[in-house]
Amino acid sequence: ETGVTQSPTHLIKTRGQQVTLRCSSQSGHNTVSWYQQALGQGPQFIFQYYREEENGRGNFPPRFSGLQFPNYSSELNVNALELDDSALYLCASSLATAGGYEQFFGPGTRLTVL
Amino acid sequence: RKEVEQDPGPFNVPEGATVAFNCTYSNSASQSFFWYRQDCRKEPKLLMSVYSSGNEDGRFTAQLNRASQYISLLIRDSKLSDSATYLCVVNLGGYNKLIFGAGTRLAVHP
Numbered sequence: 333e334t335g336v337t338q339s340p341t342h343l344i345k346t347r348g349q350q351v352t353l354r355c356s357s358q359s360g361h362n363t364v365s366w367y368q369q370a371l372g373q374g375p376q377f378i379f380q381y382y383r384e385e386e387n388g389r390g391n392f393p394p395r396f397s398g399l400q401f402p403n404y405s406s407e408l409n410v411n412a413l414e415l416d417d418s419a420l421y422l423c424a425s426s427l428a429t430a431g432g433y434e435q436f437f438g439p440g441t442r443l444t445v446l
Numbered sequence: 447r448k449e450v451e452q453d454p455g456p457f458n459v460p461e462g463a464t465v466a467f468n469c470t471y472s473n474s475a476s477q478s479f480f481w482y483r484q485d486c487r488k489e490p491k492l493l494m495s496v497y498s499s500g501n502e503d504g505r506f507t508a509q510l511n512r513a514s515q516y517i518s519l520l521i522r523d524s525k526l527s528d529s530a531t532y533l534c535v536v537n538l539g540g541y542n543k544l545i546f547g548a549g550t551r552l553a554v555h556p
Contacts, residue, residue, distance in 0.1 A: 377545070380541060388541045426542055
């Protein structure tokens with residue numbers, strides 16, 4: 333086990349709704365990254381948080397937003413859900429932001445948008 | 447063009463077979479390279495990092511050719527437990543953003 337936890341495990345929403353996904357980092361890790369994995373695809377980088385600040389962002393619209401808390405846990409918020417948002421959402425924590433640090437993934441939240 | 451491209455698969459091989467996965471990346475500035483393994487409906491897990499000198503971990507051998515922007519993974523003596531999707535991953539450096547290929551599924555049968 334990586335020590336990274338995510339909640340909820342599964343979620344079903346309808347178009348236009350809003351959703352909040354949660355991630356608890358591995359102990360001692362100050363960096364959290366979020367990825368979206370559509371069926372049959374590799375994970376795609378959404379954004380990264382380091383010490384409560386957004387540290388980088390992938391090609392996702394502003395309706396995807398996040399937060400990191402002082403204890404380094406994190407939230408991913410998605411507004412105005414679309415059918416294409418149906419995917420596995422993964423968070424990954426690491427000791428630092430530099431590229432040499434291994435990222436440890438949580439089990440993911442499977443979101444279905446109807 | 448995708449940033450990381452892999453063989454589409456799936457690969458269906460018998461136990462004991464040797465199987466090779468290939469991957470190419472488009473950004474010559476890429477600095478770190480990895481193979482991840484993802485079991486069905488599970489999270490990706492780091493299998494091994496990939497170095498220019500090549501590296502081996504038991505039955506697994508990874509190779510990087512920076513000039514060709516090509517990464518490979520060789521699995522010898524396949525086991526049933528090797529059945530999974532193998533993801534080729536690069537990191538551009540700067541901050542820790544991983545760029546994944548679509549993955550190649552491997553099914554090892556008795």
